[in-house]
Amino acid sequence: MMAVINKLMWLACVLISVSFLALSYVVVGKDERWLANLITGIGTVIMVSTLGTLCYWVIMNRIEASKIRSICRSSMASRSQSLPTPYTSDTEILNNEHKKLYAV
Template sequence: MHVESLNNAINSSTVVAILIASVAFAAIFNVPGQYVDSPSDISPGVSPGQARIAAKLPFMIFVVFDSIALFISLAVVVVQTSVVVIQRKAKKQMMAVINKLMWLACVLISVAFLALSYVVVGKDERWLANLITGIGTVIMVSTLGTLCYWVIVNHIEASKLRSIRRSSMTSGSRSLPTPYTSDTEILNNEHKKLYAV
């Protein structure tokens, strides 16, 4: 992967991490149903400033997953703004780890949203929350499944290329991996393919 592409990917993931952190931070303070603020509305066991839906399980799931997504995104931002990586291989490794963390943050923020949708639609419109959950699950699973597929294919192709290079260097004779392609063509095609990190 070219250094310029790596730098673009790092910059893009920094922007995405900041956006996820902003959304996660804002979501926790814009809770549906608002907060208990009037002294006359406070029931026993409830404190002023507490969310009205705080005792519901979907809200608890929302708070936990939203908080984890927030802290993962902030950690990514801190790493990317603090660590300067010069070497290409180290940049690729850092980008691979950061990408996986961003996948996790996206999944967590999605689960948080889906959990909160069950609170927002209420008991009578539960079918709507189920529909949203189904649509969101299909989209996230297919997206992450496709990305995982490309990561695995990329690693398999990279290991094949390394073994071809090793075998051609050790044998001394330039054996062709397939009847129609040479080592030079394989190396040139390496820069034309899609990289998944």
């Protein structure tokens, strides 16, 4: 459910930004064409940089999460080969230490 909410928030962020840019262009565009273009350009740069930063942090978080999962899998595989009973307390600790990141 959080994944759906996350995607809807991204969509809402983009649509609000686009609507603000379109409205500012319509309001200012008739009389001062250069000002409307300037506002649209600045708004576009801000929107793209904000979404780019959010994408960067989400991707970096997913890369970190996949590294932690691979470390947990490799440690569990090595423990299951060396010990007859696997220990789950260490993996629970690793899973609890990893914080989930939502761009909400």
